[in-house]
Amino acid sequence: MPTQTVDLPLAESVRTAGPNSSRNAPRYRAIEQLAVGDEVMRDLVERGKRLIDRGIPILILGETGTGKEYLSRALHEYSERRRAAWVAVNCASIPESLAESELFGYCKGAFSGALPGGMKGKVQQADGGTLFLDEIGDMPFALQTRLLRVLSEREVIPLGAMRPVPVDVQLICATHQDLKTLIADGRFREDLYYRIAGGVLRLPALRDRADRRRVIMDMIAAELSVDEADERMIAPAALQRMLAYPWPGNLRQMHAVIRYSCAVMDGGRIEVRDLPEELMQFQAANLGHTGHAANVRPIVPQADAAAALAHPARQSGEALRDERTRVIDALIGSRWNISAASRQLGMCRASLYRKLRQLDIPHVRDQAMPAYAVA
Numbered sequence: 445m446p447t448q449t450v451d452l453p454l455a456e457s458v459r460t461a462g463p464n465s466s467r468n469a470p471r472y473r474a475i476e477q478l479a480v481g482d483e484v485m486r487d488l489v490e491r492g493k494r495l496i497d498r499g500i501p502i503l504i505l506g507e508t509g510t511g512k513e514y515l516s517r518a519l520h521e522y523s524e525r526r527r528a529a530w531v532a533v534n535c536a537s538i539p540e541s542l543a544e545s546e547l548f549g550y551c552k553g554a555f556s557g558a559l560p561g562g563m564k565g566k567v568q569q570a571d572g573g574t575l576f577l578d579e580i581g582d583m584p585f586a587l588q589t590r591l592l593r594v595l596s597e598r599e600v601i602p603l604g605a606m607r608p609v610p611v612d613v614q615l616i617c618a619t620h621q622d623l624k625t626l627i628a629d630g631r632f633r634e635d636l637y638y639r640i641a642g643g644v645l646r647l648p649a650l651r652d653r654a655d656r657r658r659v660i661m662d663m664i665a666a667e668l669s670v671d672e673a674d675e676r677m678i679a680p681a682a683l684q685r686m687l688a689y690p691w692p693g694n695l696r697q698m699h700a701v702i703r704y705s706c707a708v709m710d711g712g713r714i715e716v717r718d719l720p721e722e723l724m725q726f727q728a729a730n731l732g733h734t735g736h737a738a739n740v741r742p743i744v745p746q747a748d749a750a751a752a753l754a755h756p757a758r759q760s761g762e763a764l765r766d767e768r769t770r771v772i773d774a775l776i777g778s779r780w781n782i783s784a785a786s787r788q789l790g791m792c793r794a795s796l797y798r799k800l801r802q803l804d805i806p807h808v809r810d811q812a813m814p815a816y817a818v819a
């Protein structure tokens with residue numbers, strides 16, 4: 445079973461969600477389902493499966509809500525460790541004063557207020573299974589040093605203990621932050637980075653996924669508890685709007701929207717009027733062109749798009765930076781394969797080459813990523 449057993453009231457920082465554990469939880473996705481439909485996701489999941497089978501620490505990157513925790517669970521469920529615990533710790537929400545005892549545990553009498561029998565820390569609870577350290581970029585610096593020791597020595601020393609305890613965990617870390625920047629700022633240990641980043645999996649933002657139509661239909665099916673959703677369950681105009689919307693909250697936001705729409709719809713079909721406010725107000729520049737998932741165009745708010753088309757030079761610095769980030773993300777996600785990246789961005793190869801020149805992104809024609817991209 446994938447869930448840990450905890451004998452204490454659960455701290456905010458620890459999650460133990462199990463498949464279908466509550467009506468609010470979306471249907472649990474098996475690893476194969478995560479990989480369906482999209483080349484980037486397929487490749488990412490395949491790499492994850494190979495890494496986890498070899499016990500290599502995995503670092504999952506991606507914007508908030510892109511499914512980092514889901515992927516971590518799915519990889520654990522797939523791995524040879526699936527019968528042992530999957531223990532998730534949110535490093536951003538552990539109070540610093542409790543962090544050591546939460547992670548490494550303590551012996552009886554270690555401090556006043558300690559439980560009489562002592563407590564196993566999360567690292568020990570994950571022994572034989574998987575330890576998922578979410579928001580690793582927010583881990584306090586002092587704790588990073590202790591974690592590094594645990595990972596190097598494969599043992600923990602609970603507070604007040606005389607002897608270390610051996611532990612065997614598969615480590616999966618996740619963050620939405622740029623750890624390289626945190627390292628440069630002196631906020632994240634470089635040596636810890638190399639320990640946790642045995643293999644890096646970067647989840648694409650939902651707006652960049654070519655399989656958004658499938659994700660929408662799957663979520664509707666899960667919400668309505670049917671095996672498969674067919675397109676009669678959503679009006680074309682509503683679907684088109686959902687395909688065009690940029691989804692800043694990614695899968696989390698989409699799931700919330702679909703729950704809402706399924707709750708308020710009448711007659712078994714989601715109409716535009718059943719969409720929440722943010723989608724009703726959204727005016728995509730190219731709503732008319734997003735009907736085909738494989739042909740998704742980059743989404744630009746109408747006013748910005750019109751201004752940029754009329755006066756390209758007027759694109760604000762921020763808009764240019766955003767666009768550069770989106771293009772680089774697509775290139776990284778497709779391992780700098782220009783055809784795959786252009787498909788993902790919804791433009792032809794020639795346009796992508798033009799865009800690379802315009803945005804000053806160096807590249808090597810149809811080859812592996814340039815050296816600067818991995819620096």
Ligand SMILES: Nc1ncnc2c1ncn2[C@@H]1O[C@H](COP(=O)(O)OP(=O)(O)OP(=O)(O)O)[C@@H](O)[C@H]1O
Pocket residue numbers: 470473478506507508509510511512513514515578618619620663694695696697699700
């Ligand atoms: N494959 C999926 N299918 C359906 N819904 C999903 C999927 N992945 C994620 N979600 C939805 O998105 C929510 C957020 O997922 P998850 O917690 O894995 O994202 P995250 O990237 O870890 O987010 P954060 O960075 O905020 O911790 C889930 O609770 C669920 O509602």
